Amino acid sequence: DAKTTQPPSMDCAEGRAANLPCNHSTISGNEYVYWYRQIHSQGPQYIIHGLKNNETNEMASLIITEDRKSSTLILPHATLRDTAVYYCIVTANNNDMRFGAGTRLTVKP
Amino acid sequence: NAGVMQNPRHLVRRRGQEARLRCSPVKGHSHVYWYRQLPEEGLKFMVYLQKENIIDESGMPKERFSAEFPKEGPSILRIQQVVRGDSAAYFCASSMDRLNTEAFFGQGTRLTVV
Numbered sequence: 001d002a003k004t005t006q007p008p009s010m011d012c013a014e015g016r017a018a019n020l021p022c023n024h025s026t027i028s029g030n031e032y033v034y035w036y037r038q039i040h041s042q043g044p045q046y047i048i049h050g051l052k053n054n055e056t057n058e059m060a061s062l063i064i065t066e067d068r069k070s071s072t073l074i075l076p077h078a079t080l081r082d083t084a085v086y087y088c089i090v091t092a093n094n095n096d097m098r099f100g101a102g103t104r105l106t107v108k109p
Numbered sequence: 110n111a112g113v114m115q116n117p118r119h120l121v122r123r124r125g126q127e128a129r130l131r132c133s134p135v136k137g138h139s140h141v142y143w144y145r146q147l148p149e150e151g152l153k154f155m156v157y158l159q160k161e162n163i164i165d166e167s168g169m170p171k172e173r174f175s176a177e178f179p180k181e182g183p184s185i186l187r188i189q190q191v192v193r194g195d196s197a198a199y200f201c202a203s204s205m206d207r208l209n210t211e212a213f214f215g216q217g218t219r220l221t222v223v
Contacts, residue, residue, distance in 0.1 A: 041217070043113070043202075044214045049211065087151070095142055095157035097212070099144075101151055
């Protein structure tokens with residue numbers, strides 16, 4: 001019952017940009033778009049979040065469409081260590097974070 | 110700058126025993142969340158606590174499960190009379206605030222019920 005739709009899997013060549021899409025057509029005005037990733041069986045790791053403006057940090061960029069119904073997470077230069085399951089979450093607060101199945105990104109040499 | 114610490118990392122219990130999972134949040138964080146992850150599935154929210162108070166336990170099974178976050182010490186997730194279906198990875202997260210802020214996750218406790 002996640003509020004987002006993501007492709008189940010994607011491949012990316014090492015050194016290339018990885019673009020991970022997410023659809024959230026029912027997003028509410030007060031909900032943020034968050035991205036987390038889970039490497040193997042470790043605890044999820046925060047990547048980035050935003051409300052309506054594009055965001056960038058040392059890990060990634062987040063592009064949110066003007067109507068906020070979809071977004072794209074961009075890893076500019078993917079490495080093998082970026083292989084993980086990436087979760088897109090829309091929520092207004094941390095106790096309502098619903099993790100779906102995510103996208104399993106495999107970075108290949 | 111310690112992150113969220115969970116212990117034990119692995120816990121084996123026989124059916125009917127009790128399991129106690131501990132979570133020390135990031136220093137200064139007063140918001141704690143517990144999640145459960147079954148094999149090959151996503152994380153499922155269980156409970157949200159804010160220092161000594163349970164704010165949201167909508168994801169917690171009604172029986173056998175309880176959580177606390179005392180004024181002093183770690184948050185505890187307690188599972189009484191464990192059954193095989195309780196076998197899962199349990200993750201704890203903490204945050205500075207509830208809104209518009211990142212949550213930091215621990216490495217999880219893997220509970221195996223035999």
